[in-house]
Amino acid sequence: xxxxxxxxxxxxxxxxxxVWYMRQAGRYLQQYRDxxxxxxxxxxxxxxxxxxxxxxxxxxxxxxxxxxxxxxxSIPMENMGYSIDFVEGxxxxxxxxxxxxxxxxxxAADAIREFxxxxxxxxxxGFTGAPFTIFCYMDGKKKEDAKTRMIMDRENSMNTLKNIxxxxxLEAIAQVEAGADAIQIFDSWIGMLGLDLARPVIEQIVAPxxxxxxxxxxxxxxxxxxxxAFFKTIMKTGAxxxxxxxxxxxxxxxxxxxxxQGNLDPDIVLHNPSLAVQLAGSMAYSMxxxxxxxxNLGHGVxxxxxxxxxxxxxxxxKKVIL
Numbered sequence: 001x002x003x004x005x006x007x008x009x010x011x012x013x014x015x016x017x018x019v020w021y022m023r024q025a026g027r028y029l030q031q032y033r034d035x036x037x038x039x040x041x042x043x044x045x046x047x048x049x050x051x052x053x054x055x056x057x058x059x060x061x062x063x064x065x066x067x068x069x070x071x072x073x074s075i076p077m078e079n080m081g082y083s084i085d086f087v088e089g090x091x092x093x094x095x096x097x098x099x100x101x102x103x104x105x106x107x108a109a110d111a112i113r114e115f116x117x118x119x120x121x122x123x124x125x126g127f128t129g130a131p132f133t134i135f136c137y138m139d140g141k142k143k144e145d146a147k148t149r150m151i152m153d154r155e156n157s158m159n160t161l162k163n164i165x166x167x168x169x170l171e172a173i174a175q176v177e178a179g180a181d182a183i184q185i186f187d188s189w190i191g192m193l194g195l196d197l198a199r200p201v202i203e204q205i206v207a208p209x210x211x212x213x214x215x216x217x218x219x220x221x222x223x224x225x226x227x228x229a230f231f232k233t234i235m236k237t238g239a240x241x242x243x244x245x246x247x248x249x250x251x252x253x254x255x256x257x258x259x260x261q262g263n264l265d266p267d268i269v270l271h272n273p274s275l276a277v278q279l280a281g282s283m284a285y286s287m288x289x290x291x292x293x294x295x296n297l298g299h300g301v302x303x304x305x306x307x308x309x310x311x312x313x314x315x316x317x318k319k320v321i322l
Contacts, residue, residue: 023300073129126175130187191226246298273309
């Protein structure tokens with residue numbers, strides 16, 4: 001497939017900066033809202049045909065160079081015996097863990113397989129949540145409580161994270177085997193730990209997941225929030241690409257040997273689209289000599305965002321000649 005995203009992933013020459021958007025199929029998109037009138041998030045995640053199709057539509061609507069498969073970071077935890085429910089304003093809610101008797105299921109992998117079968121013009125990105133971010137959601141309390149547990153009960157917390165890590169690794173490998181062109185790991189809450197608490201999680205739990213994916217010759221993108229101050233530690237994940245949040249200019253990160261993705265502030269896209277277009281073009285220009293650069297946001301597209309703003313941002317980035 002002759003595609004700028006694929007070429008950038010593998011550090012090959014390409015004609016323009018590749019673009020895609022985290023939370024590409026979300027509430028800002030009319031087709032997604034129409035689909036959600038028919039079914040809830042959980043059902044959608046378990047419908048490979050619908051998950052595949054909304055993934056493709058979202059990429060085409062925004063002009064993106066790749067689709068990210070529709071799913072949720074909580075879904076793999078069903079393989080650990082949890083039931084998942086989605087509560088408005090709270091996100092995924094985990095029930096009490098029960099015994100697991102069935103073979104593991106991988107709905108996102110099934111959706112990737114469906115995507116591969118029906119759409120040959122776009123790469124498809126698989127994804128998982130990182131263990132600590134999933135850990136934050138598991139007991140339904142405030143995310144900050146996960147940090148408290150890490151401080152007060154480090155041994156048990158690390159053991160729990162290792163068990164989550166094993167499940168996540170199996171999920172990622174299933175997506176690779178289904179045909180994912182890359183895997184993105186979402187670690188939205190790791191930054192709240194600070195360097196001292198985050199380091200062992202990154203080195204002992206996240207890094208083995210990355211290594212397992214990369215050993216199958218599939219690149220890994222690692223997204224994290226609040227970690228700009230300990231970028232060198234984040235690099236120890238071994239990921240091919242790092243996506244920082246929007247708090248620091250993306251041009252501050254990495255070298256030609258480090259893939260960088262990101263990192264436009266999604267609030268600017270929502271509240272001032274014309275400024276977002278201007279900043280996106282400037283960002284792409286600042287990174288035009290970095291062959292391993294992929295344009296994205298510093299977090300997911302926010303509800304209420306005008307899809308035309310994303311189209312205009314895509315065009316602005318693509319205008320920059322490499």
